[in-house]
Amino acid sequence: MIDQTGLYQLQDLEPTAAEFATAVSAGLSATPRTLPCKFFYDAAGSVLFDRICDLPEYYLTRTECRILARRAGEIAALLAPYGSLVEFGAGSASKVGLVLSKIQRPLVYVPVDISRSHLLAGAAILARSFPRLRIAPICADYTQPFELPEIAAGMAGGAAGFFPGSTIGNFAPDEATAFLARARQILGAGALMIVGADLQKDQATLHAAYNDAAGVTAAFNLNLLRRINRELGGNFDLSGFEHAARWNPGAGRVEMHLVSLRRQSVRIGEERFDFAAGETIHTENSHKYTVEGFGAMARAAGFEPVECWTDEAGLFSVHAIRAR
Ligand SMILES: C[S@@+](CC[C@H](N)C(=O)[O-])C[C@H]1O[C@@H](n2cnc3c(N)ncnc32)[C@H](O)[C@@H]1O
Known part of the structure; x- marks a missing residue:
């Protein structure tokens, strides 16, 4: 069912006040x-x-956006076989449009975020820019298991993942490996993931x-x-x-x-x-990663590095990795 903002029904797994208090x-x-x-x-x-x-000091966002804009065609081509795209920590969903603008076929987009109001506001703005996109938001803690909505699970071609913002850097290396392994389980074997990772500098x-x-x-x-x-x-x-x-x-x-x-x-x-x-x-x-270090971590989580794009100054990296 689609609401008046053009979104499929929210799957609401927001952490409770009791979970916040315990943590x-x-x-x-x-x-x-x-x-x-x-x-x-x-x-x-x-x-x-x-x-x-x-x-001005926060080089991460503008550098990653430049890489995504420049490589949007290549990323869209890699995503071509997949019927849905799951964004982990989507926030205001301001980066995914760079790639979506190169995708003309039917696609289900599943933004996942712990911040419900922000998730819904960002998804509603995206729905206005991409009226044919089917958007099925999930408010959840992505360190916990969750299931893809039916509309996404039912799409031929399976699911791909998007994890920009170097949010993966918030995890310790063992947690990042566990996160990728969990994402692989949610998305399924053969899934492609596009991950932004900040570089050592x-x-x-x-x-x-x-x-x-x-x-x-x-x-x-x-x-x-x-x-x-x-x-x-x-x-x-x-x-x-x-x-x-x-x-x-x-x-x-x-x-x-x-x-x-x-x-x-x-x-x-x-x-x-x-x-x-x-x-x-x-x-x-x-x-902060090296390109090789990120690749080794992806392999340890059950992915194979497919492509890595960086900016000229070597500040930031965007990786395409595929689940074995
Ligand atoms: C560093 S921001 C990145 C936002 C956006 N993806 C970008 O690239 O600018 C991290 C985002 O992930 C969300 N987030 C952080 N921890 C999370 C968790 N455990 N589960 C779900 N979302 C989380 C935050 O609400 C925020 O939107």
Whole structure:
């Protein structure tokens, strides 16, 4: 059934407040303290992420879009046998149009995202630009199993996957391998996946990208504490914490932290968490790859590298991999 925005019925598997509370309690009780980055994306966090994508320092989005635009014809040709396209972490679904514009045949598009309002808004905009596209959104945590909607599962040619934004870099290498293996199960043997992965580069470029001058990344990071206050009855004083993004050379990743600026106690519901001055909450990782390293990981997850496209400066890579 199609609604007034042109979308097939939403499959709603949004994580519950209880799941959010359990994850927050476990993460803040751990040493060192952590919070899962998937909870950044409430409605406000998703809007802030879109603003990050437009920042001059955030080379990732514009570089990936340039690669996708230049290679759209080749990507569309690789996708030709498939009847549906599943986008993991679709967000505002602003990149897939670059490829869809080269596809004229009937296709089912399945955007999957944890942020329901943003998912539906992005999908509705896409429906207006591509009126013949059949769009069947799923609000879900893609680290958990889910099934493709009937309309997608029923399409001849099977499903292909799209995972842009270097969102795969948010996973530790073993988690990224497990994610790809799970995607392979959801999509099926023979599935093609198009994955965007950020490349290793100089620290100054990385530092600027994750510590932007306008403070949008800081606002995005701190918004997680605001969300905990609002949804879980927390009393974080946001002025008592500061955003920090640091390169971890051993792990090959940029880490985002929230640094406690003083000794302080925070209550969330019935629980109390005591922070020392300088103690951090580790909120996100962004792993940086080499083309070879990404290929090895894809192989370990049951895929064969098919194609890899990069920009002239070697900042970003887009991979086509096929499930064995
Ligand atoms: C880094 S943003 C990328 C957005 C967009 N794909 C792009 O390339 O600009 C990550 C996206 O994945 C979603 N996301 C993050 N973790 C998720 C999870 N565990 N399950 C489903 N969606 C998730 C977020 O809501 C957000 O839209």
